[in-house]
Amino acid sequence: MLLIPVSAQCVDKRKQKPMSVSRWREVTRMKTDSTIVSFADTMFIWFRPRDSFQYNVKNGFIYKGTYTINEDSVLDFGTARYKVAERKLLSLVLTNPDGIFYFNRDSSDTVKTIVLDKEEKLLPVTNIDQMIGKWSVYRREVKEKASGQIDNSVAVRTVYITGPSTDGKQGYVFSGTDPRNKWSWYIKSLGTDQVLDCDGKNKRILKVIKCQNGEMILEDDGIKYYLKQFK
Secondary structure: OOHHHHHHHHHHHHOOOOOOOEEEEEEEEEOOOOOEOOOOOOEEEEEEOOOEEEEEEOOOOOEEEEOEEOOOOEEEOOOOEEEEEEEOOOEEEEEEOOEEEEEEEOOOOHHHHOOOOOOOOOOOOOOHHHHOEEEEEEEEEEOOOOOOOOOOOOOEEEEEEOOOOOOOOOEEEEEOOOOOOOOOEEEEEEOOOOEEEEEEOOOEEEEEEEEEOOEEEEEEOOEEEEEEOOO
């Protein structure tokens, strides 16, 4: 009987507390063998209330969402994962298979320059030529009413829009399980009600919420897909 509370205490000690609300700026980067390397893509991380985050590299795209940190100190942003090697008041060290990343607490106004405009006016998408390019999903947002887990064979991963062509295909939609050279749907047209009419393994309609300022947002079956044209 005496072993029961001891075991419970051991489990509690392994639980990881969420990151405190704070901002961090990368100051040193090393290879996994601790060789210091030069870098220009300085990383900025902002841990926000309720396990939310915002991070970007210098002059790069801003990622936002919620993070998790497990009992093994693995910090998961959804698009990137790091092992928390050190976690102090004024310093933070993250590692991954690519290297070791040292951060100092950031008290500058850096974050103010990267906050997205909440009042961005969405312009209408009237021609598929406005959407031409290869777009990759970097975040998904599931509505509360949507039930069940996301099916990767249906979830959008990449959208490649070519524009009008002689074969009637104006682009292609790849699911999370599609190989790079095989798509599940092709885009027939952009409708007047701002939807992409798709066909392929089944008929599908993707609502276009936004396509401007380097970002595209699509919606389908209670899921919003946020896409970016990565280089």
